[in-house]
Amino acid sequence: MTETYTLKIRRYDPESGSAAYWEEFGVDLPPERSVLDGILQARDRQDGSIAIRCSCQAAICGSCGVRINGKSRLACNTKIGLAAEAAPNGAIVVEPMGNMPVLKDLIVDMDAVHWKKVQRVVPWLLPEGDPPEREYIVDPESMIDVTQAMACIHCGVCVSACLSMEVDPDFIGPAALAKAYRFVGDPRDAHAEDRLLDLAEDPHGIYDCTHCFACVEVCPKDVAPMNQIMRLRRRATGDYGIKDANNGYGHEKAFTDLIHKYGWLSEAQLLPKSYGDGSLIRAQLKPAAVRELAAKFPTIVRGLASGKVSPKTALIHHKLRDQDEIRRIYDEVESKDDRLELNLYIIGEDGSEEGEAAGSGGGAEEGAMAEGGQES
Numbered sequence: 001m002t003e004t005y006t007l008k009i010r011r012y013d014p015e016s017g018s019a020a021y022w023e024e025f026g027v028d029l030p031p032e033r034s035v036l037d038g039i040l041q042a043r044d045r046q047d048g049s050i051a052i053r054c055s056c057q058a059a060i061c062g063s064c065g066v067r068i069n070g071k072s073r074l075a076c077n078t079k080i081g082l083a084a085e086a087a088p089n090g091a092i093v094v095e096p097m098g099n100m101p102v103l104k105d106l107i108v109d110m111d112a113v114h115w116k117k118v119q120r121v122v123p124w125l126l127p128e129g130d131p132p133e134r135e136y137i138v139d140p141e142s143m144i145d146v147t148q149a150m151a152c153i154h155c156g157v158c159v160s161a162c163l164s165m166e167v168d169p170d171f172i173g174p175a176a177l178a179k180a181y182r183f184v185g186d187p188r189d190a191h192a193e194d195r196l197l198d199l200a201e202d203p204h205g206i207y208d209c210t211h212c213f214a215c216v217e218v219c220p221k222d223v224a225p226m227n228q229i230m231r232l233r234r235r236a237t238g239d240y241g242i243k244d245a246n247n248g249y250g251h252e253k254a255f256t257d258l259i260h261k262y263g264w265l266s267e268a269q270l271l272p273k274s275y276g277d278g279s280l281i282r283a284q285l286k287p288a289a290v291r292e293l294a295a296k297f298p299t300i301v302r303g304l305a306s307g308k309v310s311p312k313t314a315l316i317h318h319k320l321r322d323q324d325e326i327r328r329i330y331d332e333v334e335s336k337d338d339r340l341e342l343n344l345y346i347i348g349e350d351g352s353e354e355g356e357a358a359g360s361g362g363g364a365e366e367g368a369m370a371e372g373g374q375e376s
């Protein structure tokens with residue numbers, strides 16, 4: 001049944017010389033049709049100058065990314081009825097994606113940000129030696145690990161939602177780093193260590209992600225970019241022992257050591273131990289660490305002045321009562337010879353309907369996300 005919805009669209013025309021403004025349009029559609037259908041109807045019937053990029057209308061081409069009621073999404077994959085239920089004051093708010101310059105109305109400059117960052121990670125295979133006469137033959141099992149990253153449709157929705165990128169526009173970002181894992185995890189690529197070293201040493205690389213889950217939440221294809229970034233980190237530290245200039249290795253070691261020791265985090269010890277590769281003593285001996293700690297001195301003074309931390313609580317942190325249970329988990333994980341990387345993007349048995357890739361149908365809105373992207 002057709003209903004009337006109000007779309008509140010952010011308009012901007014650089015050629016007009018005017019600032020961006022909001023404009024409302026009434027559209028008539030059944031609730032199961034998409035927000036993109038609404039925008040296209042407004043353009044057809046009311047204002048032919050509304051600019052939106054779209055093609056497949058089926059969550060495949062990745063061109064219709066926008067923000068709907070403040071959340072980054074594909075317009076063609078968002079039902080207008082559900083969007084209206086979540087709309088503030090009844091009007092569905094549609095604006096261009098974030099973290100990218102706006103070219104016109106709902107169209108952003110993907111080249112300036114998204115594609116530039118994808119180029120940054122060398123998004124092609126770098127195999128060793130001469131190419132084979134025919135195709136490279138790989139064991140199908142060995143490709144499972146990268147299937148999730150391969151499902152990316154380059155819509156830029158995760159880039160739009162990334163909180164780190166808001167603070168540091170130079171951050172390589174979720175989509176490009178997921179693409180980097182696609183090649184690091186590919187058995188045909190011979191430069192995984194070089195790639196990881198590069199991404200670990202870059203101040204805007206893998207350690208610039210704050211683990212906020214925003215990209216995981218919004219990705220319409222269940223690529224779970226943050227999980228791919230965590231895989232890059234595990235490969236960098238666990239497989240290659242890369243001790244990076246950004247202190248990512250030291251921070252990770254300090255974090256896990258503190259949990260092993262106390263069962264919960266000692267914030268006061270985390271900073272110095274991070275700079276000392278897990279040791280409070282070593283942090284005092286490294287000139288770079290002393291410099292970093294000196295830069296943090298005002299924060300330390302504020303913590304002491306507010307009573308949030310004291311020298312005693314900094315050095316003597318109490319342990320959880322069931323700390324042995326935490327250590328048992330560590331022992332069990334560390335006793336394994338191989339690290340198990342579960343890729344639950346592919347679910348079910350071979351040949352069953354469930355065995356399809358979880359993100360292949362663009363059905364995230366209906367809650368069809370399955371367990372995509374969760375890891376052990």
Ligand code: SF4
Nearest residue numbers: 162209210212213215
């Ligand atoms: S988890 Fe990392 S990459 Fe993903 S949105 Fe947050 S900061 Fe960005």
Ligand code: SF4
Nearest residue numbers: 152153155156158219
């Ligand atoms: S990772 Fe997901 S949200 Fe990001 S560009 Fe790829 S498909 Fe879009």
Ligand code: FES
Nearest residue numbers: 055057062064076
């Ligand atoms: S129009 Fe192709 S993904 Fe939306």
